Amino acid sequence: MKVVNPRTGEADYEIAPLNADAVAAEAKRLRQAQPDWAAKTPQERGDIMRQWADAIEAALPKIIPALTDDTGRGGISMIEAAGVPDQIRRWAERAPKLIDAGQPTGQPTSHQTITTSTQLVPYRLVGVISPWNFPMTLALIDAVPALMAGCAVLIKPSEVTPRFIRPLMETVASVPELAKVLSLIEGDGATGAAMVGNSDFICFTGSVATGRMVGEAAAAAFIPASLELGGKDPMIILADADPDKAAAIALRASIVNTGQACQSIERVYVARNIADDFLAALKEKAEAVQLNYPDIKQGHIGPFIFGKQAELTQSQIDQAVSKGAEIVTGGKVENLGGGQYLRPTVLTKVTTDMDIIREENFGPVIPVTIYDDVEDAIAQANDSKFGLSAAVISASIEEAEKVAGRLNVGAVSINDGSLTGMVWEAEKSSFGYSGLGASRMGASGLLRFFRSRVLMRQSGDAAQIASFAEENFS
Ligand code: NAD
Numbered sequence: 001m002k003v004v005n006p007r008t009g010e011a012d013y014e015i016a017p018l019n020a021d022a023v024a025a026e027a028k029r030l031r032q033a034q035p036d037w038a039a040k041t042p043q044e045r046g047d048i049m050r051q052w053a054d055a056i057e058a059a060l061p062k063i064i065p066a067l068t069d070d071t072g073r074g075g076i077s078m079i080e081a082a083g084v085p086d087q088i089r090r091w092a093e094r095a096p097k098l099i100d101a102g103q104p105t106g107q108p109t110s111h112q113t114i115t116t117s118t119q120l121v122p123y124r125l126v127g128v129i130s131p132w133n134f135p136m137t138l139a140l141i142d143a144v145p146a147l148m149a150g151c152a153v154l155i156k157p158s159e160v161t162p163r164f165i166r167p168l169m170e171t172v173a174s175v176p177e178l179a180k181v182l183s184l185i186e187g188d189g190a191t192g193a194a195m196v197g198n199s200d201f202i203c204f205t206g207s208v209a210t211g212r213m214v215g216e217a218a219a220a221a222f223i224p225a226s227l228e229l230g231g232k233d234p235m236i237i238l239a240d241a242d243p244d245k246a247a248a249i250a251l252r253a254s255i256v257n258t259g260q261a262c263q264s265i266e267r268v269y270v271a272r273n274i275a276d277d278f279l280a281a282l283k284e285k286a287e288a289v290q291l292n293y294p295d296i297k298q299g300h301i302g303p304f305i306f307g308k309q310a311e312l313t314q315s316q317i318d319q320a321v322s323k324g325a326e327i328v329t330g331g332k333v334e335n336l337g338g339g340q341y342l343r344p345t346v347l348t349k350v351t352t353d354m355d356i357i358r359e360e361n362f363g364p365v366i367p368v369t370i371y372d373d374v375e376d377a378i379a380q381a382n383d384s385k386f387g388l389s390a391a392v393i394s395a396s397i398e399e400a401e402k403v404a405g406r407l408n409v410g411a412v413s414i415n416d417g418s419l420t421g422m423v424w425e426a427e428k429s430s431f432g433y434s435g436l437g438a439s440r441m442g443a444s445g446l447l448r449f450f451r452s453r454v455l456m457r458q459s460g461d462a463a464q465i466a467s468f469a470e471e472n473f474s
Contacts, residue, residue: 003015003160006071006303007303015186018186019474030153041336051178064165066163067081067135073292074297078215078370084137091446095145098445099149109383113461117455119452120447120450122146123200123201124152125152127154127202130158131206135162135164145445145446146449150449151201154185155185156186158206160306169184208360215227220353227436228435230388234266235265236374239272246278250393251366263421266360268369269371270368271371286343287344293341303336304362305325307340325350330365331345342363345365350369378385384432387433390413391414392415393415408432423441428441
């Protein structure tokens, strides 16, 4: 299977997707090794994971270029890969305490002679299916806590961005005890579909359409599915906000990584009294943004990682314009050296019947709606099938929190945008079509990979059937 380079448009890499039999064989190998892995103490697993973190750190000079070729962007690939070792070390540090706290022993119950102790039993094999927008982060975000829980893990990253898999697998191979329980495989949608029937727990990050299929297949296989799907994140800018600061936040939160982030700001609602100043500042700042072209080491945003997203974004912009939207700046995808680029695009006069307001957009596009009444802004922000995250900007944290508390989303950034990409410690749920299952952030990011088994000890006399004789109750 050919893989396209997003900077050149050339198919310059190949993978051999695993078929269903190969997935089953790899799953069997990992599952067989899992009991020994689970029998280690969390501290022992943590020590092995720290060895892996060191191996990844040493391999960054190989991994970062692969990730850069996958995604067409340099600096973010560096941040993405370089953050992984510390992410592993953080879980290695936190997991033993969380596992300990999750296994209370000798708990008294409502019956004085019965005490209980709880055991956390890891799922045997966790399957991870991940997307292309942050290929390495999203391949590992669920896998690392699952490993710390004592599960074996099989990961299938996106076929759009598979170049980082081989150098990362070299690091796995360099830690033999980990290699028995962790594998990253190359494959496409069919490989992903085969993962579901071979896993005991499935973690999926990707689109709603595929997530729905994965969720249905998981239900049929009677396994839990953690689904992290799309978003259409709104930002509400209150009347007391500084329009210049708000414009800087809206711009960055909408266009970083070329807008290819689930938690990108995709709709802006600004109070009328500051709307002119806000739009003027947003236009000026948007026009100062430079493409990473021709030099990848210069500028702010790179090409679309996946060519189809460029087409989809252009069609959403064109549809909006045909329905009356006005382009303040940007608006046309450019082919530069074979890569598809879009300068930050600001739209006004957008309406709720436009796809740019209703459907997810993975481009650097900022549709702006001006509101007179904040109640209307809240209603419009909540008028979405998605409920991933949102942002509120105000001079008053108190006022911002009042609005934030009324948004149907699992995470709200206040006086910033897209903070979920930076905050891993606090739990958050995905509302609506944005996902299903326990939070991947915070303690539940680890604890969801366990089932609880309670041992109930009777120290007194066991009840006799005579106690249940009907005569006793009359
Ligand atoms: P996608 O749904 O097209 O693909 C995701 C993965 O699913 C890929 O690995 C793909 O090979 C696999 N797949 C395809 N068909 C499958 C099937 N039938 N069964 C099992 N697996 C299958 O998504 P994408 O285009 O790669 O990613 C972009 C999407 O991901 C966006 O919607 C974005 O919002 C979402 N996303 C969500 C989060 C989050 O945390 N909520 C984070 C990043 C991205």
